[in-house]
Amino acid sequence: MSVLFTPLRLRGVETRNRVWVAPMCQYSADNQDGIPTDWHLVHLGSRAVGGAGLVMTEATSVTDDGRITPWDLGIYNDPQVAAFQPITRFIEAHGAVPAIQLAHAGRKASTNRPWMGGKPVAPADGGWDVRGPSAIAYNEGYPEPSAYSTEEVHGIIAAFAEGAQRAVRAGFRVIEIHSAHGYLLHQFLSPHTNLRDDEFGGSFAGRTKLTVEVAKAVRAVIPATMPLLVRISTSEYVEGGWDVEESVALATLLKDAGVDMIDCSSGGNLPHQALTVYPGYQVGFAREIRERAGIATGAVGLIVEPNHAEAVVAGQDADVVLLGREELRDPYWPMHAAKALGADHEWPVQYARAK
């Protein structure tokens, strides 16, 4: 009996199984105005048809200057809301739960698409000035961000709350806050990138304040039935940096703030990180957060084999697995995995003759 193909309920939302599609930037808002296109409908829609329990959008920025590239999605205006509606409707019509990842790239904003080199884009070339917790560039060749004032940080919290309200109007059923991979909220968490001396810096309480306040502000404006997730980089793999101990403590604070699940990723904040990648390399983080903070977790990172995914949830390392690149290779992975695991899994009626 497969556990992977049993439903999971969080608040008022049930996903038909525990195979979720991880957030993945598509760099395909082709007018550079943050509005989803046909690409997003087909890309996200295919993964719903393919049988995933939940399909999450890429990092979707709550402000125009929080986009990683000028081709990223945004949720900071009404045309974006309207363009998301047919996408969420389609995902839901095909049995998956539509989720959005709310994000702000901070000092890592304003870069080029990966297939155009991925390097920073200067304001003169269509980019913009980047901002962050402190005036520290990500790496050589990256611009030095100007530090946000305390008042501006409060504005970021408000922008996340407004983005969440728009996401509800756009038809999303689950919200994830992106506090990982070296983007703005993670930049505030780390003592290497946050040298502030105001209420949003210094001690653990100060560095975590932005993520916790964003979670509280989002929770306050979304329906009580709507699950709220936070993605964190459980470790940044640098001596004296953000680590598992701080992640457990943050997860506990987030649980008290009304967060329902921690999506456990890692790395991305510091270019000299000592990261070793192997199948399931982040599963141990999901297990530790789940056990020690007493909150549901998602495991992500090189989970590609059905038996491995099954073992992660059956062994209670995590409550769900999120698949990234494997879902790009095969949007029908859930159908294939269900077959391999001998689980019952409905196919779209249109495809029944192929089952």
Ligand SMILES: Cc1cc2nc3c(=O)[nH]c(=O)nc-3n(C[C@H](O)[C@H](O)[C@H](O)COP(=O)(O)O)c2cc1C
């Ligand atoms: C093309 C691509 C885009 C990604 N974009 C995002 C993103 O927008 N937000 C995020 O949190 N992670 C992003 N990631 C990371 C994935 O969500 C996932 O954590 C990572 O790829 C590891 O899982 P995998 O081994 O199953 O691919 C991206 C990964 C890829 C390959």
